[in-house]
Amino acid sequence: MRFLGYSAVLAALFLFLAPQAMAASAYRAYAEQVTQQLPKGISVRPDLEGMLDGLAQQTRAGKNRPLMVSTFLKTAARAQAIDMVLGDFVGHTSLKGYSFRARFAAFAEDPDQFPARGENAARERSRGPPGPAKAKKLFQQWLDSGGHRRNLLNRSYNRVSTGVVQKGDHLYAVQMFWTERDEQ
Numbered sequence: 001m002r003f004l005g006y007s008a009v010l011a012a013l014f015l016f017l018a019p020q021a022m023a024a025s026a027y028r029a030y031a032e033q034v035t036q037q038l039p040k041g042i043s044v045r046p047d048l049e050g051m052l053d054g055l056a057q058q059t060r061a062g063k064n065r066p067l068m069v070s071t072f073l074k075t076a077a078r079a080q081a082i083d084m085v086l087g088d089f090v091g092h093t094s095l096k097g098y099s100f101r102a103r104f105a106a107f108a109e110d111p112d113q114f115p116a117r118g119e120n121a122a123r124e125r126s127r128g129p130p131g132p133a134k135a136k137k138l139f140q141q142w143l144d145s146g147g148h149r150r151n152l153l154n155r156s157y158n159r160v161s162t163g164v165v166q167k168g169d170h171l172y173a174v175q176m177f178w179t180e181r182d183e184q
Helices: 001-038 046-060 074-087 100-107 132-144 144-152
Strands: 042-044 117-123 159-167 171-177
Touching: 001 074, 042 074, 046 132, 046 144, 046 159, 046 171, 074 100, 074 117, 074 159, 074 171, 100 117, 117 132, 117 144, 132 144, 132 171, 144 159, 144 171
Parallel strands: none
Antiparallel strands: 042 159, 117 171, 159 171
């Protein structure tokens, strides 16, 4: 009888976790595909990714523990920025309905090893060339937004991956923040 109880618990656990694991692998495959085969008219801007990383580090300098740039979630950040272009939105849920938590989990084998995590997303569609001046305006949006500013200054985060994409003169950017459990 006890065996049947354990079997039922294991079966229920499998039914709960299996769809999440399949969804994570589906999102990761999508993110890798869309960042390797960019949709028409969209380009990745590594130069502006580096600039936004530097601005994030400067914002944190002397106030909190250092923020280190990482490529760990760069594909996820770029994929969300691409989705924002394709859907003409700014947000934390992908076009296919994946939440930030689900997108993060798609790239982390064990998301529980990253208990502190957050995301900033923005677009800048003002007139002018899509260069450093426009990227600074985009970053200023984050500083002017309470929630985004909190992410930038959150001492729980010590890693950042940034994705920036361009379509025409418009820039879309996503910064993903986290801390690994063994570094808290």
